[in-house]
Amino acid sequence: MPSSEITPRAVWEDRRRFLRVAAAGAALLAARPGEAAVARPGRLAPIVDLQETSHGKELEPTDYGDFTSYNNFVELGVGKEAPARNAHLLRTRPWTLKAEGECEAPGAIGIDDLLTQFPQEERIYRLRCVETWAAVVPWVGVPLNAVLARFKPTSKAKFVEFESISDPDRLPGQRRPVLPWPYVEGLRIDEAMHPLALLATGCYGEVLPGQNGAPLRLVVPWKYGFKSAKSIVRVRFTEQMPRTTWALMQPDEYGFYANVNPQVDHPRWSQGRERPLGAGLFARRRPTLMFNGYATEVADLYRGMDLSRHY
């Protein structure tokens, strides 16, 4: 074979590179239609007809194992590992979300109706815990305002209260009065109606694991994580500000608003920086963003308020 027929090294290297890129591109395109942007961990039932959105496309989701092994869900036990260990004790069927209070159409909706009657959107949000750890979570859920609107809140509905599961016979954390049960959270009605607020049915393309608040939880990405009540059974429209669990427990440490704010410290620690889950032993903390990075969308809700007083 004459040496002229030998393909020059640079050419075949280029060719191989092209093939690799083309194969990767084809794989990417094939994955597109109807599928979640985030790889499913394959641990729980997938959410069907999941709709992609542009929320948080630029964010790198936290490892599923990290997000589901390090949880605050006192109903399932005190400590970060207990909730995952006891998650099997949480019964998620049958499950009904009841709505009452200042609304024209009080009633209830079953979890399976909620999953089929509303579009299930995938939204990748930052999550910031008041304890300074942070995560990026590809949630799946329904815009909260769409669900609340179904119950037709009246003009007297100034606040919405969210009540979590109460099942002391099964849930080990509720056998002791560690917190006053059931767990209660709340939002001002305009916060609840904000398009970013989500009623999550899943994460990472699958239904929620018990330790993360199955089968239905609140996600308010610009507030500290404890505002995003887990395993919700009831919403109540009220005229008065709800008496929320942590604000009752330690009013000097946890307020009703609990907006992520690097300038307002917790009495026992700085809120200026945060530690992403799974970052490793030697990773530095990164700066916490005002309203957890959602200031453009939500800052108007708090115009004129002294955020160091309304923490």
Add this chain to the structure above:
Amino acid sequence: MKTIAALRRWQPPRAAQAVVVLVALVPLALLVVDAATDGLGANPVETVLHRTGDWTLRLLLATLTVTPLRRWTGWQWLLRFRRPLGLLAFGYAVLHGLTYVALDRGLVWDEILVDVLKRPYVTVGLAALVLMVPLAATSTRAMMRRLGPNWQRLHRLVYAIGVLAVLHFLWSSKLDRIEPLVYAVTLVVLLLLRLPASARSPRPLVVEGSCEPRC
């Protein structure tokens, strides 16, 4: 009565001290293994902080158990475990402090200063660690001889260290106070056990039939 006398005379094997030290180093070994194998969980810095803090407290309380237990059993040889236990407690406390300063706070000194000045649980924690330094530094036989009766006076600081360390744990825990309360109650018991003894006039340490030259 005979068996009691025999029990009082009982001596552990000579290797006992080494065994206690090795056992107390197991948590450190596990920490290193877990760190090397990605076994510290989603928030590894917090895990290291908690584990080193827990073992500081446990070893500190073990140190404080030596004297009452020795009085009660008449086993003078228990004294041999006091120094290694105290030094191991100090070692875990240093690791705890270094983890906080370097891994948790990333050596951001102005932030650390604010913590120390503004947050009581950090203040008392640092105070406990600082007070441990002179005790560790004077733990040698030579220093014991040099300081004479002042040595014991100085080492009574361990009571204050115990109180500060327990307060540090109590004030840093958010929800479940049971664990820190267990430490607090243990400490109170160990301190109360000392009250009648210190009220009594000093007496020779030798208990009948139990003396050995090496203690």
